Amino acid sequence: MQTLLKKVQDIFAAEQFLTEPRELYEPIDYTLRLGGKRIRPMLLLAANQMFHGNPEQVRHAAIGIETFHNFTLLHDDLMDKSPIRRGQPTVYRKWDENTAILSGDTMFALAWRHFLLQPHTRLQEILTCFNETAILVCEGQQYDMNFERRSDVTLPDYMMMIRLKTAVLLAGALKIGALYANAPQPDIDHLYQYGIHLGLAFQLQDDLLDSIGDVAQFGKQTGQDIRDNKKTYLILRALQAAPPNLSRELSDLYASTPTNSDAKVARVQQIYSQLGIPQMVEEAIADQFDKAVQHLDAVHTDETLKRPLRELTATLSERKK
Amino acid sequence: MQTLLKKVQDIFAAEQFLTEPRELYEPIDYTLRLGGKRIRPMLLLAANQMFHGNPEQVRHAAIGIETFHNFTLLHDDLMDKSPIRRGQPTVYRKWDENTAILSGDTMFALAWRHFLLQPHTRLQEILTCFNETAILVCEGQQYDMNFERRSDVTLPDYMMMIRLKTAVLLAGALKIGALYANAPQPDIDHLYQYGIHLGLAFQLQDDLLDSIGDVAQFGKQTGQDIRDNKKTYLILRALQAAPPNLSRELSDLYASTPTNSDAKVARVQQIYSQLGIPQMVEEAIADQFDKAVQHLDAVHTDETLKRPLRELTATLSERKK
Numbered sequence: 083m084q085t086l087l088k089k090v091q092d093i094f095a096a097e098q099f100l101t102e103p104r105e106l107y108e109p110i111d112y113t114l115r116l117g118g119k120r121i122r123p124m125l126l127l128a129a130n131q132m133f134h135g136n137p138e139q140v141r142h143a144a145i146g147i148e149t150f151h152n153f154t155l156l157h158d159d160l161m162d163k164s165p166i167r168r169g170q171p172t173v174y175r176k177w178d179e180n181t182a183i184l185s186g187d188t189m190f191a192l193a194w195r196h197f198l199l200q201p202h203t204r205l206q207e208i209l210t211c212f213n214e215t216a217i218l219v220c221e222g223q224q225y226d227m228n229f230e231r232r233s234d235v236t237l238p239d240y241m242m243m244i245r246l247k248t249a250v251l252l253a254g255a256l257k258i259g260a261l262y263a264n265a266p267q268p269d270i271d272h273l274y275q276y277g278i279h280l281g282l283a284f285q286l287q288d289d290l291l292d293s294i295g296d297v298a299q300f301g302k303q304t305g306q307d308i309r310d311n312k313k314t315y316l317i318l319r320a321l322q323a324a325p326p327n328l329s330r331e332l333s334d335l336y337a338s339t340p341t342n343s344d345a346k347v348a349r350v351q352q353i354y355s356q357l358g359i360p361q362m363v364e365e366a367i368a369d370q371f372d373k374a375v376q377h378l379d380a381v382h383t384d385e386t387l388k389r390p391l392r393e394l395t396a397t398l399s400e401r402k403k
Numbered sequence: 404m405q406t407l408l409k410k411v412q413d414i415f416a417a418e419q420f421l422t423e424p425r426e427l428y429e430p431i432d433y434t435l436r437l438g439g440k441r442i443r444p445m446l447l448l449a450a451n452q453m454f455h456g457n458p459e460q461v462r463h464a465a466i467g468i469e470t471f472h473n474f475t476l477l478h479d480d481l482m483d484k485s486p487i488r489r490g491q492p493t494v495y496r497k498w499d500e501n502t503a504i505l506s507g508d509t510m511f512a513l514a515w516r517h518f519l520l521q522p523h524t525r526l527q528e529i530l531t532c533f534n535e536t537a538i539l540v541c542e543g544q545q546y547d548m549n550f551e552r553r554s555d556v557t558l559p560d561y562m563m564m565i566r567l568k569t570a571v572l573l574a575g576a577l578k579i580g581a582l583y584a585n586a587p588q589p590d591i592d593h594l595y596q597y598g599i600h601l602g603l604a605f606q607l608q609d610d611l612l613d614s615i616g617d618v619a620q621f622g623k624q625t626g627q628d629i630r631d632n633k634k635t636y637l638i639l640r641a642l643q644a645a646p647p648n649l650s651r652e653l654s655d656l657y658a659s660t661p662t663n664s665d666a667k668v669a670r671v672q673q674i675y676s677q678l679g680i681p682q683m684v685e686e687a688i689a690d691q692f693d694k695a696v697q698h699l700d701a702v703h704t705d706e707t708l709k710r711p712l713r714e715l716t717a718t719l720s721e722r723k724k
Contacts, residue, residue: 106545157508161501180482180548183504187478188541190511194534198527206522209530213515220509224427227501 086128086390090120093141094148099192109173109185110192113152116168121284121394123148125252126259128390129273132383135263139200143262146196146212147255153189154219156182161227162310190216200262208261215254222246229313233333237318241282249281269381276377276391283370284398289314290363291403293351305347311336315366316359317350323357371399407449407711411441414462415469420513430494430506431513434473437489442605442715444469446573447580449711450594453704456584460521464583467517467533468576474510475540477503482548483631511537521583529582536575543567550634554654558639562603570602590702597698597712604691605719610635611684612724614672626668632657636687637680638671644678692720 099111123144130140158164159172160182166172174182197212225243229235256273265273292307293316307314317336321329332353335346354360378391420432444465451461479485480493481503487493495503518533546564550556577594586594613628614637628635638657642650653674656667675681699712 103542103545103549105549106542157504161504179500183478183482184541184545184548187508187511188538190508191534191537191541194515194530195538198531198534201527206519206526209515210519213512213519216512217509217516220505220512221424221427224424224505227505228424228426 086124086394087120089127089137090123090144090148093123093144094120097145105181106185106188109156109177109181110189112176113156113173113185113189114149116170118152118168120148121398122151122251122255124394125277125391126255128394129256129259129265130263131259131390132273132381132387133260133263133265133269134387135259139202140259140262142196142199143208143258146193147251147258149189149196150193150212150216151251153186153193154223156186156189158223160186161223202262204261204264208258211254211257211261215250218246218250222248222250226313230311232313233337235313235318237315237322240313240315240318244282244285245278248285249278252281252284253277266382269383272377272380276374276381279370279374279377280395280398283367283374286315286363286367286370287398287401289316290360290367291401293354294360305343305351308336308347308350309343311339315363316354319362320354320357320359323359323362324353328353328357367399371395407445407715408441410448410458411444411465411469414444414465415441418466426502427506427509430477430498430502431510433497434477434494434506434510435470437491439473439489441469442719443472443572443576445715446598446712447576449715450577450580450586451584452580452711453594453702453708454581454584454586454590455708456580460523461580461583463517463520464529464579467514468572468579470510470517471514471533471537472572474507474514475544477507477510479544481507482544523583525582525585529579532575532578532582536571539567539571543569543571547634551632553634554658556634556639558636558643561634561636561639565603565606566599569606570599573602573605574598587703590704593698593701597695597702600691600695600698601716601719604688604695607636607684607688607691608719608722610637611681611688612722614675615681626664626672629657629668629671630664632660636684637675640683641675641678641680644680644683645674649674649678688720692716 160174481495577598
């Protein structure tokens with residue numbers, strides 16, 4: 083897994099993002115150099131290796147998928163008015179809103195540039211997989227924004243939303259890597275489902291870390307979802323589990339936006355703790371990781387070739403940020 | 404040419420843009436149904452017909468190129484804070500900024516969906532042409548925004564900017580149509596250059612119409628470029644042609660943003676008129692149309708097959724909106 087991360091880092095280190103006009107490309111270079119976990123290109127490379135693919139052949143697809151992911155973060159941060167990403171100011175804060183819009187648009191096209199560099203007999207299928215995934219991610223972000231304004235969101239609604247917003251891109255990265263290596267369709271399907279459950283687990287972890295994570299390790303303020311009245315697995319589970327009076331209190335807290343939100347955050351967290359929500363979320367996360375691993379088990383290939391994904395799964399299941 | 408427009412209108416009328424989530428797709432449907440001149444898909448279809456292409460084969464490319472164009476307008480209107488487009492409120496005004504950002508992003512992906520529907524032996528080349536054009540259009544928009552903050556923009560700078568922002572997409576549409584029909588490379592090159600000069604002429608007309616056009620016909624307020632201190636061919640030409648005192652007055656006017664800008668607009672227009680700028684712009688436009696026609700003349704194909712583009716060129720050269 084460390085080898086895989088190193089490979090992705092080397093690919094990005096060798097890449098040149100800075101060109102003219104500087105005002106357009108500096109924010110792009112800034113965003114792509116900030117790093118992050120690089121999970122999607124790692125998944126793409128790992129899936130490709132599992133079927134004896136050629137790493138050089140998926141080099142640009144790996145850059146493409148990560149560039150697309152960073153484009154979505156850039157625009158999401160603007161839409162959500164998030165000031166910090168990966169411990170650094172977000173593009174719309176460091177520059178301005180128009181810069182964030184246009185640099186984001188350009189990053190989407192740059193992602194395409196990379197995907198278009200490598201010929202392949204199944205290129206149309208690969209590109210369609212990428213693009214349909216991109217559309218689902220946009221739809222997921224729309225549902226996420228819709229849910230902020232709705233008070234009747236259910237847990238299944240929420241799981242559908244994070245599937246689109248987060249999980250399909252992990253699944254798509256794996257599928258693309260496997261397609262480049264001409265993997266058999268049943269294995270591609272299992273890898274896709276592995277990615278879906280990995281993505282769901284990942285997003286539930288994010289929800290949990292945002293609420294109870296360690297600030298220093300997490301890289302951003304905790305309790306932000308509560309401050310923003312953002313629908314998360316925790317609040318939906320709590321509303322379901324709470325007795326009527328507590329459920330009403332939670333609803334009221336989630337309908338308020340006090341100037342000083344510290345008391346609100348503390349009270350919501352207290353209720354979560356009282357109801358045992360963190361443990362329930364831990365269980366839901368473990369369940370998604372189990373399902374992911376079952377699909378990985380079902381892939382027909384040498385166990386040694388699965389090792390990078392097994393390690394990645396284990397590392398993610400223990401993440402604290 | 405009317406046949407061509409009818410064909411494009413039929414293609415769009417048969418298309419379904421509205422799906423779930425409504426909050427995402429309603430603004431897309433609204434934008435794509437507002438109409439507009441549909442020049443880019445017309446160029447694409449015409450170029451394809453010139454080389455005995457199959458209209459059914461480029462149907463989706465025609466939708467794709469227009470969807471991309473409308474995506475750029477949607478984001479440009481947000482960045483420029485333009486309230487009106489085609490006589491109707493822009494998306495960010497009718498809905499909100501986040502809707503404009505995300506619906507725009509989705510439109511870019513929807514453009515790709517259409518381009519990916521049609522297999523072709525030269526698909527990678529076609530898609531690369533589309534994508535590299537998209538990147539140039541983004542760069543053009545960035546230069547346009549940069550120029551608003553700069554006082555040292557020259558006429559060649561300006562021509563470079565409108566080449567990227569406007570002309571390459573017309574040229575790209577023609578090239579894509581020709582590629583689908585497997586046209587010979589020299590003819591593709593001439594069509595591309597035809598599109599470049601047509602696009603330059605088109606943008607210079609826009610500048611002129613914004614300054615001296617008829618409000619009712621143009622569909623938006625005239626003098627808006629002057630109000631916004633936007634660099635146009637007119638102001639750059641005027642600064643060049645004016646004697647020092649008048650040039651200084653123009654510079655000062657273009658550095659000011661009065662609450663009531665009517666007097667400023669009137670004075671700048673008066674100076675334009677005094678210097679004979681509208682006539683100079685008319686000449687520059689005619690010159691670009693001449694160059695465009697020369698490239699169209701040079702294409703090796705039946706004269707009857709060139710007729711739609713000849714008619715389109717003639718219609719555009721007389722446009723008042």
